[in-house]
Amino acid sequence: MRNTIVFLTAVISLLACKSDKKHMSSENATKVAIEQQSIKKIDVHAHYKYERDYLADFFKKWNMQGVLVDVSIADSVGVNRSWNEYLDHVKAEPNLFYLCSSLIGVGIDNPDFAQKSIERLEQEIHSGARMVKVWKNFGMVTKDASGNFIQIDDARLQPIWDFLKERKIPVMAHIGEPVQAWRPLDDPNNPHYGYYTDHPEYHAYKHPEIPTYETIITARDKWIANNPDLKILCAHLGSMSHDVDMVAERLDKFPNIYVEPAARFGDLVGQDSDKLRALFEKYQDRILFGTDYGTSSPQSEKTTEELKAEEQNLEESYSRLWTYLSTSDSVALRGQKNKGLALSEQILNKFYYQNAADFLKLN
Template sequence: MRGKIYLLTAIVGLVACKSETKSKTDGDSPRIVLEQHSIKKIDVHVHYKYERDYLSDLFKKWNMQGVLVDVAIADSVGVKRSWNEYLGHTKAQPDLFFLCSSLIGVDIDKPDFAENAITRLKHEIFSGARMVKVWKNFGMVTQDASGKFIQIDDARLQPIWDFLKERNIPVMAHIGEPVQAWRPLDDPNNPHYGYYMEHPEYHAYQHPEIPTYETILEARDNWIAKNPKLKILCAHLGSMSHDVDLVAERLEKFPNIYVEPAARFGDLVGQDSDKVKAFFEKYQDRILFGTDYGTSNSQIDKSLDALKSEEQNLDASYQRLWTYLSTSDSVAIRGQRNKGLALPEGVLKKIYYQNATDFLKLQ
């Protein structure tokens, strides 16, 4: 997380706490700028596995709560998760965090796979999980006993979807990757260049055994179509973030899906701002705010200076997204620069807070 560091002064803090707006003058044209604290927020996609002493104050500054999204990753040892850490965080700070469980396809060939998964999910829903995440393991990583990549529309998963529908528990679906994963990395300004340089295992261009982008999205769409009563939050704009028209096409076709733009704001900035703004305004009831921000190591391994710098960078990252969504200022995200969307206050309130509250039934 890079960029200009934004420091909160005492005066700004007082103004923000009163939920007021202020006017700025750009030449001869005054404009109204919302204070970032004036709108409640829920970051529906965070991975703060390792606690940070500063996080509570930072979230209060932003008038924000977060959904701790568990991810199940299989390796040679077994399946790694963050569930226990997240559960501890929500017990310690129930006013700050909500829980999202996870599902992976490991052992799908076993006759009791679905039964065991449902038993675990029952326990974790009882413990507070508001949602269940599936991710790109389906389609790109996990294989069944025959060596076939397990797609999200696999019939062996259907009992789990039926269970979640009965409990009215939504699914967060990170299925597939940006289309750039299937393209050569020849442009350092590509919003995903850094990620695939650091995680070549997900750069499908280097792994011809991975199914095609189109195959994975077709399976995803088929799964959605087969489960019209299952509420689905398509993470990362449904892996179609390079073109909001594709996202809009799915939102029109599938009334049970919602989207969130975590880690894909760079793709949005790279598109025509007026077009993206029209997309946000048209689908203002079905877009949730998410970032994919998190912590990757313990704070005891960091110096006080490093923690302070991390806090400032995280604050600046939230500020960049706020600037992009709420103003028409020029903003740079992941190698892309464009003017902000300047969304109306009513739209911002839905995207930042109300849609997540309704989707997860938090009230």
């Protein structure tokens, strides 16, 4: 009888212990969720050109600010930009959004090209621009009067870099494309399959006149080396997202560059998680959070149901990235699937907020 009582007591104790552990586990999960939401965030690469009624509340809910990155696109009429729309956003929500201007090489042969570009940038810096973007027009699209593709290390651009260095304004550089742009597009699971299907003009494989990937990256590296005092944020992991060793090599070689992974998380998920975690740990002060998310059409062209679906998709997209970065859970992204990075709270704080705040001198 005594042995039976002892046994029952032990069983009750064990069940109570398991119940306590389960309760503690639930409490810890809640605590972690609260901590995740309490981390401040800056999406350093955003394109919310068109306003949304939900957008301000969405950013506040995510404890997030955004850098509205202008893009200059030349067409038969002129150069299209998002600058004026971004100015309106910042005037309406000055605590949520920051501005990034842009530079394009159209008209580079004109003797006053550099001076006029500097005058415009000076005005836009005065209006609040904290960064200037250059993108894949350099190297892949824009040509000079001689019919040559303008590379980012073109000497005619140097006065502009000197001006930005003097003003201590950094450059966001989207130079080149993922190496897959120069490869056949035959795998729907390729993270870039959808983009090059929708934007065949950038699928260099079909445009042999476009310089090679190596030519563009070499010119980019030469530009960086020629301007060691210019702070450069290499967008999309410097178009090297397919190989984190290439990213690490450039971070080691060029102390003036930083990187952000906007629209390249699919490439990261397809690589070894432990290796990625090591990259984030080693360069934890030089990797910034960016998404490339934005709005592509006016709100007036959307139905109520479409706007709700758009907001839900945005919520799921930011949440999916958070899961990949902050947990070891399995994550599927752009045809790739892998376990998350489970970054430490210290690294998450730097990645999501502090590195961008320091880079843009927001404090």
